[in-house]
Amino acid sequence: MHELEVKVPAAQPGSYRVAIGTGLLPGLWPQIKAAFGHRRPFVVTDANVVSAGHLDTLLGGRPAPQFVIDPPGEGSKNITTAVAIVEAMEKAYLGRDTLVVALGGGTVGDMAGFAAAIFKRGVPVVQIPTTTLAQADSAIGGKTGVDSSVSKNAFGAFWHPAAVYIDVAAVQTLDERQYRSGLVESVKHAMIADADYFEFIEQQMDALLARRTDVLETLARFNCTIKGRVIEADPDERNQRRMLNYGHTIGHAVESASNYRLLHGEAIAIGIIAAGRIEVEMGLSEPGRLERVTALLERLDAPTKLSADMDDKQLIDLLRHDKKAVDQWPRFVLLDRLGHVHCPDGQYAIDVGRSIVEKVLGAMANDR
Template sequence: MHALHTLDVALGERSYPIWIGPGLLDDAPRWTTALRGRHVLVVTNETIAPLYLSRVTRALGERLHASVILPDGESFKTLENCGVVLDALARLKANRDACVIALGGGVIGDLAGFAAACWMRGIDFLQIPTTLLAQVDSSVGGKTGVNLPAGKNLVGAFHQPRAVLIDTQTLDTLPPREYRSGLAEVVKYGAIGDPDFFTWLEANATALLARETGVVAEAIARSCLHKAGVVARDEREDGERALLNFGHTFGHALETVSGYGSLLHGEAVAIGMVLAARLSADLERAPAADAERLEHLLRALELPTDLPGGTSADDLLSLMRLDKKNLSGRLRLILWRGIGHADIVPDVPEAMIRAVLSAEAMAPG
């Protein structure tokens, strides 16, 4: 029997637990305590519903519940589908003490959480992430939202969950590419703030790829512990929390320019982290050897590190100008001083960014 990890996101009266371990979906007495009222709406997708929806609804017992099953994929994280969830809450006659359960990956968590933030100006929601990426990143911290054709996550709200339930056995049904995508966010935590964790990841890369249960649970717990600490210190991304976007400004632009779904989020972030590390080296902020070490780890985890062929540096730069971290039209990027040390860097010269992007775009695949 593997140990249960219990962490807390410390936000005063709005603090909440993160439970990590195998078989937690069937531990109804633990997670149903987070439900305050009788009305519950479960939001999931066409991939996850056949696997886990019945187990969740069975645990709800006599509560008045309904479910929304959305198509699977980043391209469906839209205002239109948020409206589908809100309409379902209306049909359920959900009250202010109702709860939305997000059962799925980051797309479902972001969209369902945003709908919960909107219904009656904010009702409870519970995160049950079923992908590694969602378990270590998007399910913790209360960022919710949807995409627009102009860019990713441009519409959203900060809305913290009541609890996060991470059943590690849900990873058994996760396709290999989706699993590897989640490992990029795990690497990010070591890259921006924990060099010892980065070294641990290098030593355990093979075990992580093989999904060894204890190693995976440890990686999830250490990632969540880092994120919970950052969120507690900077809930609304006024400072330190922005560091969690290391690689994301490049990555989000890549996702948008390639069409949502062509590159998985973690794949785009992996490429984005390498670009940020190389830019840091070009700006003489960090050793080039650390950028090479980062690239080596990502490749060991079978993640992409190069721009897809045909990617336009101009298109990427144009999308990066829309990034939410920018101030007064000036680009702000998360760069680093080497492994474990990230910074928010204002006024990064566009010529330097363009040079890195152009060099990568022209590099042989």
């Protein structure tokens, strides 16, 4: 087992450990009870995780109050479900000595973390991610939230986990589409921070698609090291942490416009390509980079074009609603070379003219 420490020097002081290994889940409940023995655990999971057997594996027949999100997925990631989770904790007579345990993918982790942040003015949450997406990204960093009827993650809070346990064996139960889609966040981490890591993913793609656990452990270490370093520098996204949003500004708009028919990683793949085309328009892209990134995403079967029913004008309107927008327009994270964010004047997100974005999205609409 490998362990990393993420330091959080901001409003929620302290640090938390990220444990990475294969086959951690069966022995995890006693570890959690030992580490947080004075707290009463409440498990948040979803129907997919239950049917995959992960909840039974974690609990090992032990009783525990729980909330199962059903139907699973982004469609349930809303304030109504968040209220239901909080009320389920109340009905179980839980108080400020509660420990929320998030067992699942990105939706479970976001919702459980958000519920923990608002329950009795805040209780700890432990993240146990079971998908490639959550293990790469959402379980680490403390971003929690739910969607509104207008945009993604409109309600949210920074609520850093008390601990993170990553069992890479858990992703063996994912269907192929979910598995591949989640790997897009690993590509993003490589693009923003480590060109050698990008090359590692290229070289190990066959092993990744075969779900080799040794390679998945290495992937998790790269991801957690990159994200942990960024979070330690900027836990509340004042500046540097914005680099983690690469591909997400347009990607989130694409995800919303698809009514969540696209998985998160699939939408982010399109957002990465859009960012790459903006970089070309602004003279920031070295020759061949966009083609290289496109080829890697296509090996994951991730979409790199807007679908036929995607309206580029609707995407522009959604960008105006982006949670990071100022004066109805977001700033964009861009690269000046693979593994390095373009950072003029120390700013990790920069102004991009609306005309450039409209040109890129219009061209992507015409390319389909």
